Amino acid sequence: MKFTIKRNAFIKKMNDVQRAISSKTAIEILTGIKINVTNETLTLTGSDSDISIENEIKADDSDYELSVEEPGAIVLPARFFSEIIKKLPEDTFTLAVNDRFQATITSGQTEYQVNGVNPENYPHLPEVDSNEHLRIAADIFKQIINQTVIAVSTQESRPLLTGVHLTIKDQELHAVATDSHRLSQRKIKLDGAENVSYDIIVPGKSLIELSRMISDSTDQLEIQIAENQILFNFNDTAFYSRLLEGMYPDTDRLIPQSSETTVEFNAVTLLRAIERASLLSHEGRNNVVKLSLNTETQIATLSSNSPEVGNIEEELQFDKLDGNNIEISFNPDYMRAALQALGQSEVRLALTLPLRPFTLTPTEDSEDFIQLITPVRTF
Amino acid sequence: MKFTIKRNAFIKKMNDVQRAISSKTAIEILTGIKINVTNETLTLTGSDSDISIENEIKADDSDYELSVEEPGAIVLPARFFSEIIKKLPEDTFTLAVNDRFQATITSGQTEYQVNGVNPENYPHLPEVDSNEHLRIAADIFKQIINQTVIAVSTQESRPLLTGVHLTIKDQELHAVATDSHRLSQRKIKLDGAENVSYDIIVPGKSLIELSRMISDSTDQLEIQIAENQILFNFNDTAFYSRLLEGMYPDTDRLIPQSSETTVEFNAVTLLRAIERASLLSHEGRNNVVKLSLNTETQIATLSSNSPEVGNIEEELQFDKLDGNNIEISFNPDYMRAALQALGQSEVRLALTLPLRPFTLTPTEDSEDFIQLITPVRTF
Numbered sequence: 001m002k003f004t005i006k007r008n009a010f011i012k013k014m015n016d017v018q019r020a021i022s023s024k025t026a027i028e029i030l031t032g033i034k035i036n037v038t039n040e041t042l043t044l045t046g047s048d049s050d051i052s053i054e055n056e057i058k059a060d061d062s063d064y065e066l067s068v069e070e071p072g073a074i075v076l077p078a079r080f081f082s083e084i085i086k087k088l089p090e091d092t093f094t095l096a097v098n099d100r101f102q103a104t105i106t107s108g109q110t111e112y113q114v115n116g117v118n119p120e121n122y123p124h125l126p127e128v129d130s131n132e133h134l135r136i137a138a139d140i141f142k143q144i145i146n147q148t149v150i151a152v153s154t155q156e157s158r159p160l161l162t163g164v165h166l167t168i169k170d171q172e173l174h175a176v177a178t179d180s181h182r183l184s185q186r187k188i189k190l191d192g193a194e195n196v197s198y199d200i201i202v203p204g205k206s207l208i209e210l211s212r213m214i215s216d217s218t219d220q221l222e223i224q225i226a227e228n229q230i231l232f233n234f235n236d237t238a239f240y241s242r243l244l245e246g247m248y249p250d251t252d253r254l255i256p257q258s259s260e261t262t263v264e265f266n267a268v269t270l271l272r273a274i275e276r277a278s279l280l281s282h283e284g285r286n287n288v289v290k291l292s293l294n295t296e297t298q299i300a301t302l303s304s305n306s307p308e309v310g311n312i313e314e315e316l317q318f319d320k321l322d323g324n325n326i327e328i329s330f331n332p333d334y335m336r337a338a339l340q341a342l343g344q345s346e347v348r349l350a351l352t353l354p355l356r357p358f359t360l361t362p363t364e365d366s367e368d369f370i371q372l373i374t375p376v377r378t379f
Numbered sequence: 380m381k382f383t384i385k386r387n388a389f390i391k392k393m394n395d396v397q398r399a400i401s402s403k404t405a406i407e408i409l410t411g412i413k414i415n416v417t418n419e420t421l422t423l424t425g426s427d428s429d430i431s432i433e434n435e436i437k438a439d440d441s442d443y444e445l446s447v448e449e450p451g452a453i454v455l456p457a458r459f460f461s462e463i464i465k466k467l468p469e470d471t472f473t474l475a476v477n478d479r480f481q482a483t484i485t486s487g488q489t490e491y492q493v494n495g496v497n498p499e500n501y502p503h504l505p506e507v508d509s510n511e512h513l514r515i516a517a518d519i520f521k522q523i524i525n526q527t528v529i530a531v532s533t534q535e536s537r538p539l540l541t542g543v544h545l546t547i548k549d550q551e552l553h554a555v556a557t558d559s560h561r562l563s564q565r566k567i568k569l570d571g572a573e574n575v576s577y578d579i580i581v582p583g584k585s586l587i588e589l590s591r592m593i594s595d596s597t598d599q600l601e602i603q604i605a606e607n608q609i610l611f612n613f614n615d616t617a618f619y620s621r622l623l624e625g626m627y628p629d630t631d632r633l634i635p636q637s638s639e640t641t642v643e644f645n646a647v648t649l650l651r652a653i654e655r656a657s658l659l660s661h662e663g664r665n666n667v668v669k670l671s672l673n674t675e676t677q678i679a680t681l682s683s684n685s686p687e688v689g690n691i692e693e694e695l696q697f698d699k700l701d702g703n704n705i706e707i708s709f710n711p712d713y714m715r716a717a718l719q720a721l722g723q724s725e726v727r728l729a730l731t732l733p734l735r736p737f738t739l740t741p742t743e744d745s746e747d748f749i750q751l752i753t754p755v756r757t758f
Contacts, residue, residue: 080662080688087655102689109696110655114689276466276489283459309459310481310493317488 001072002096003037005057006065007088007107013055014082016237017046019209020053021078027123032075033082034122035095039068045125046078051206052125052240053213065092073119076103084112126240128231130224132196134168138218138234144175144186145211147369150337152204153179163201165248168193176251177204182334183251183372184341198225201248206241213239255372256359259350261323263293263300264363265316267347271339273314277302278332283309288376289332293351294325304332319346319363328354329378338371380451380476382416384436385444386467386486392434393461395616396425398588399432400457406502411454412461413501414474418447424504425457430585431504431619432592444471452498455482463491505619507610509603511575513547517597517613523554523565524590526748529716531583532558542580544627547572555630556583561713562630562751563720577604580627585620592618634751635738638729640702642672642679643742644695646726650718652693656681657711662688667755668711672730673704683711698725698742707733708757717750 014033023031025048034045042057042064059066074097085093088107096104101116145164153161158180165176171193176185190196210232214221222233232239277289284306292301300318305311328351338360339347346363360371393412402410404427413424421436421443438445453476464472467486475483480495524543532540543556550572555564569575589611593600601612611618656668663685671680679697684690707730717739718726725742739750 077688080658083658084655087651087658089651089655109694110652110691111693112659112689112691115687272466272468273489276463276468279459279462279466280491308494309456310491312489312491314490315488 001037001074002069002094003042004065004067004069004092004094005042006063006092007085007090009064010057010093011082011085013044013057014085016213017044017053017055018078018082019213020046020048020051022048023079025049029075029117029121030123031078032117032122033078034073034075034119036073036119037068038071042066042068045122047123047125049123050203050242051209054125054238054240056236058236069096072097074101074103075117075119075122076114077116081114084114125238126226126229126231126242128224128226128229128240130226132224134190134193134196134223134225136173136190136221136223138214138221139216140188141221142211142214144173144188145207147186147341148175148177148184149204149207149211150341151177151179151182151184151371155179160201160244160246160248162205163203163244163248164207165251166198166200166202168196168198171196176248178249178251178254178372181331181374182338183254183370184338185251185255185370185372187368199248200225200230201244201246202230202241203244210239210241213237254357255370256350256352256357259323259352259359261293261295261321261326261351262348263321263351264319264346264348266319267339267342267345269317270347271336273302273316274332274335274339276314277304277312278336280304280306280309280312281332286376286378287331287333288329288378289335290327290329290378292327293321295321295323296325323351326351326354328358329376330373331376334373338373341371342369380416380453381448381473382421383444383446383448383471383473384421385442385471386464386469388443389436389472390461390464392423392436393464395592396423396432396434397457397461398592399425399427399430401427402458404428408454408496408500409502410457411496411501412457413452413454413498415452415498416447417450421445421447424501426502426504426619428502429582429621430588433504433617433619435615435617437615451476453480453482454496454498454501455493456495460493463493504617505605505608505610505621507603507605507608507619509605511603513569513572513575513602513604515552515569515600515602517593517600518595519567520600521590521593523552523567524586526565526720527554527556527563528583528586528590529720530556530558530561530563530750534558539580539623539625539627541584542582542623542627543586544580544630545577546579547575547577555627557628557630557633557751560710560753561717562633562749563717564630564634564749564751566747578627579604579609580623580625581609581620582623589618589620592616633736634749635729635731635736638702638731638738640672640674640700640705640730641727642700642730643698643725643727645698646718646721646724648696649726650715652681652695653711653714653718655693656683656691657715659683659685659688659691660711665755665757666710666712667708667757668714669706669708669757671706672700674700674702675704702730705730705733707737708755709752710755713752717752720750721748 036043044055090108093107105112167174224231281304289304300316303313351358415422423434469487472486484491546553603610660683668683679695682692727742730737
């Protein structure tokens with residue numbers, strides 16, 4: 001095996017593949033990056049057995065100036081190899097491998113020899129043979145990920161809740177995540193998905209890595225779903241994730257259908273106030289803030305109190321406040337994440353009773369993006 | 380106590396003082412920041428008992444718009460207080476303290492109450508009553524610090540070596556640091572220091588913090604030295620550090636007076652090669668690289684070998700190579716720090732024997748800045 005390639009272009013592809021590679025894996029060979037080169041393509045593969053990423057570089061792509069002298073394959077220690085490539089002195093480098101899987105990396109006057117591993121010992125990528133190729137705009141899917149993964153559980157005690165529940169039915173995609181204290185649900189229309197129906201749970205971690213790989217230049221994702229794998233294809237990247245197996249809890253019944261009090265805020269203004277209040281709540285024993293809504297006096301107050309440390313009180317600016325008076329206490333970290341997911345919009349809070357979950361929706365659209373937070377009992 | 384002040388200007392002064400405050404101190408009150416306000420000045424104090432920093436804001440300085448309603452003092456939890464100030468909504472804030480040492484911080488609609496501590500329990504700053512006020516250009520002193528602290532020891536087993544040895548005599552300042560594997564020595568003329576003589580050891584950590592506080596706008600440092608304290612005055616800052624007590628080893632005799640081989644490099648070119656070689660040496664068991672100088676063939680080679688991982692070999696570009704052939708092995712991390720301290724200049728290495736220390740000096744000046752590295756035995 002022997003090829004020469006442009007260093008900077010190669011580094012980008014290598015960085016992408018490294019997202020899947022963990023140095024902590026129990027399977028030694030998965031700390032490596034697999035490099036496979038034919039006369040037509042160079043393929044880089046990384047995997048932590050949950051996520052696998054495969055990146056292709058085509059020999060005729062002028063960005064890479066790939067010149068293949070001899071096809072072949074090798075697995076090299078990923079972190080070490082990537083550090084070497086990043087520090088090489090010239091614009092290009094040559095990688096040659098002998099039949100004892102020793103790699104020689106040459107660039108200018110610098111020559112590294114690195115011990116590699118037989119690529120035949122590298123696990124095969126999952127096979128995803130599905131006839132259905134769903135297509136979705138990359139920026140929309142990235143938004144859906146970022147708006148729902150905030151609510152996945154980080155606790156392994158209920159593994160299903162560490163995933164995002166995706167259902168595709170009647171040309172609609174529903175994405176829901178909940179850690180049982182809060183919930184985030186997003187819906188969109190899915191064009192061209194007639195007669196397609198899926199019900200799967202994708203690990204939140206996989207989706208976070210995927211969303212980081214989706215750049216502004218990514219147009220579209222092509223999605224294929226098999227028994228226990230999902231495959232995303234975009235640009236020259238194949239991103240595989242295993243699926244979580246089991247029945248996701250029924251979340252539809254959790255979302256309240258009516259409310260007693262509604263209040264509308266600018267999401268960013270409320271976010272800043274929550275951040276100020278949580279400075280205090282984080283110092284104290286209970287990480288709780290209180291929102292008091294008085295509809296008669298038309299005053300909204302945010303407060304937090306930790307006797308050892310001090311307290312904070314702030315009168316909030318709001319757009320509209322209707323219904324019953326209410327005082328509600330909640331974890332400000334949940335509220336912060338929910339408001340961040342809303343971005344620069346206006347938000348409507350709909351509340352029923354002090355201990356019943358309340359919802360946050362964009363004021364102009366209460367259907368397609370709903371978040372729910374369960375209050376904390378403080379008395 | 381009650382005052383109002385501009386938030387952003389205050390934050391800068393507060394950040395400076397926080398350099399001295401550690402959250403890990405055993406003395407509870409030192410996790411706090413002391414705020415003292417009179418009709419003329421506001422003073423902020425932080426200390427970890429090794430370093431103390433006092434920053435003054437004058438009431439007539441228009442940058443701060445300081446308005447004092449009632450003089451007084453308080454000690455507030457430093458990290459928490461600083462986070463609050465940074466998140467407040469308006470351009471100014473008001474701090475009021477009642478007689479139970481409860482502080483009320485107000486900005487716009489936001490009101491924090493924070494429990495403080497009686498300032499009378501805060502330790503007194505050391506008294507440095509010296510008649511000698513040495514003056515030195517701030518940028519020069521910062522350079523001296525950065526060029527010598529790289530060689531201080533990080534091991535507490537020989538506490539004196541964690542400091543930089545400063546001697547002032549005959550209108551010259553000598554700064555030396557060594558961790559017994561390497562040494563860095565810098566000399567400068569000190570104008571206006573007739574009949575002044577000092578021999579002190581300043582903790583490396585103090586000097587690093589001091590150098591971070593010296594900005595491009597700092598003109599001059601005024602230095603006062605007492606029994607066991609050194610005080611640096613600049614802008615409106617007083618920076619105190621304790622001194623290390625004891626006799627610093629005699630380092631003059633360590634520096635070789637002659638050499639058998641000399642070689643001149645561009646410091647940056649050599650630095651990049653050392654970084655490439657250390658990628659490999661860091662992976663192996665012994666962190667060692669080898670420099671081979673052949674004066675007959677006029678070839679300089681840098682190499683490193685770790686049987687488990689691989690090896691690297693690189694032919695180096697140099698400016699001039701004279702004397703005996705030599706092969707020398709050393710810790711590349713020491714070499715890297717030494718070359719970084721030299722910056723964009725040319726460097727001369729002067730070597731005698733494979734196991735004898737060698738020196739690095741700027742090619743154009745071998746007197747005022749000398750670094751020394753002890754080789755490693757590899758056979």
